[in-house]
Amino acid sequence: MVTRIRGALLAGIALGMTVGTIGGAMAGAFGLREQSAEAQGLAFAGAAAGSGGLSSMFWNPAVVTMKPGWNSDFNATVVVPHAEFTTLPGTFAPLRTLGESGDIGQAAVMPATATNYQLGDRLFIGLSGAAPFGLVTKPNQVWAGQTYSRSSRILSLNFNPVIGYRVTDWLSVAAGPTIEFFKLKLRQATGITPTAPSVLLKGEDWGVGFTAGVLIQPNAATTIGVGYRSSIHHELDGLLSVVPGRVRANLNTPEKVSVGLTQAITPDFRLNFGFEWDNWSRLGTPAIVSTALNLPVAALPLNYKDGFYYSVGGEYDVNPQWTVRAGFAYEISPIDNSNRSTRLPDGDRYWGSIGASYRYSEKIQFDVAYSHLFAAGRNRIALVPGEPLFTPPLTYLATTDVSADIVSVGLKYRWDNPPAPLAPAPIIRKY
Numbered sequence: 001m002v003t004r005i006r007g008a009l010l011a012g013i014a015l016g017m018t019v020g021t022i023g024g025a026m027a028g029a030f031g032l033r034e035q036s037a038e039a040q041g042l043a044f045a046g047a048a049a050g051s052g053g054l055s056s057m058f059w060n061p062a063v064v065t066m067k068p069g070w071n072s073d074f075n076a077t078v079v080v081p082h083a084e085f086t087t088l089p090g091t092f093a094p095l096r097t098l099g100e101s102g103d104i105g106q107a108a109v110m111p112a113t114a115t116n117y118q119l120g121d122r123l124f125i126g127l128s129g130a131a132p133f134g135l136v137t138k139p140n141q142v143w144a145g146q147t148y149s150r151s152s153r154i155l156s157l158n159f160n161p162v163i164g165y166r167v168t169d170w171l172s173v174a175a176g177p178t179i180e181f182f183k184l185k186l187r188q189a190t191g192i193t194p195t196a197p198s199v200l201l202k203g204e205d206w207g208v209g210f211t212a213g214v215l216i217q218p219n220a221a222t223t224i225g226v227g228y229r230s231s232i233h234h235e236l237d238g239l240l241s242v243v244p245g246r247v248r249a250n251l252n253t254p255e256k257v258s259v260g261l262t263q264a265i266t267p268d269f270r271l272n273f274g275f276e277w278d279n280w281s282r283l284g285t286p287a288i289v290s291t292a293l294n295l296p297v298a299a300l301p302l303n304y305k306d307g308f309y310y311s312v313g314g315e316y317d318v319n320p321q322w323t324v325r326a327g328f329a330y331e332i333s334p335i336d337n338s339n340r341s342t343r344l345p346d347g348d349r350y351w352g353s354i355g356a357s358y359r360y361s362e363k364i365q366f367d368v369a370y371s372h373l374f375a376a377g378r379n380r381i382a383l384v385p386g387e388p389l390f391t392p393p394l395t396y397l398a399t400t401d402v403s404a405d406i407v408s409v410g411l412k413y414r415w416d417n418p419p420a421p422l423a424p425a426p427i428i429r430k431y
Helices: 002-011 053-058 061-065
Strands: 070-087 108-118 123-130 134-137 151-166 171-189 198-219 222-229 233-240 247-252 256-266 269-278 287-290 295-299 307-317 322-332 349-359 364-375 379-383 396-414
Touching: 053 061, 053 070, 053 108, 053 123, 053 151, 053 396, 061 123, 061 151, 061 171, 061 198, 061 222, 108 134, 123 171, 171 233, 198 247
Parallel strands: none
Antiparallel strands: 070 108, 070 396, 108 123, 123 151, 134 151, 151 171, 171 198, 198 222, 198 233, 222 256, 233 247, 247 287, 256 269, 269 307, 287 295, 307 322, 322 349, 349 364, 364 396, 379 396
16 A cells, blocks of 8 residues: 555655745745845835835835935844644545644744945946745654655845936936846655655756836825836756656746835825735746656646735834834735645735834944734645645645744945035124
């Protein structure tokens, strides 16, 4: 019986090799949104309009024109996710004896940085570095879903030089290339025994895309931003341990459109609104192709849907040194009951965020933010006959419990000296 099941597993190994992580993947599917501590305090509301300082270049490169002189933002984010499964009756009986997953979430630290430099009255250049996709899941080595996943790891690094131009006092535009490194490593068990070995899929690639954006400031109180991040084509080159030689897989990351609005209500209080669309549906089901045979030997049955993100936030200047902020967001995930896997128990969720900034001087500002993410309802996993991931005869049914806590800190620094304020005109008296 075990031999027959193992043979079925190896024949259908492609069906379990699904790209995705939840340990730190906090922007739907395996995307990451945590690029700015300042914007996080607003649940990223208004990020495309510059609410995150220079780090908002991730959403809209035209933000490069918002700060005069030479400036840098440095951000670090700690993501502490929680995700576990509860196996349900109806699961293939031998699998149930292996036990539960435990907490598959893995804490992670994510850096992000952005710098701009003003070349003239209207011309700016900038560079941002981010990790737009990633991180890690790792359930117990022996558990009821081990034939579908034992570990998942995604790493990405993205570098985005941009050129921005202030066309008029109220209109700025910017664009630039993005250079991205993408790496994945996925493991799953080859059988239903506690000692079953793992099959490994791994691959990596460099790819190139672009960003573009526009910033509109019709008056001193209103800023509107629209940004675009293109899809990046990756031809992942690597290994599938049950296939001799090397394999390759074409993976196209999703395009991203971000819209932001910042509206000053009073000199000290601002409202921010945000919208994001991620074209996750373009991923489809990439084939894993044997380089030697030039034939598909497996597949990545992702079948994601598009992702949507809606946010609102407010910030208040308590005094010239301190600003406090808070935000709320609702995210429609590209993952639902029709395509949820043991690697990626994602779902629709709510964000609650708070944050603060302290201006130490004209050159230095410190930012801090905290967010809690909680699922919008309880989600299910149903790997049954007819599902793309299903490996006969291993039915797996479970509910998921997913949440996360996120803490970000940031430092803003101006490298050049701000111009001195204009001296008041001398008082002329006639006697």
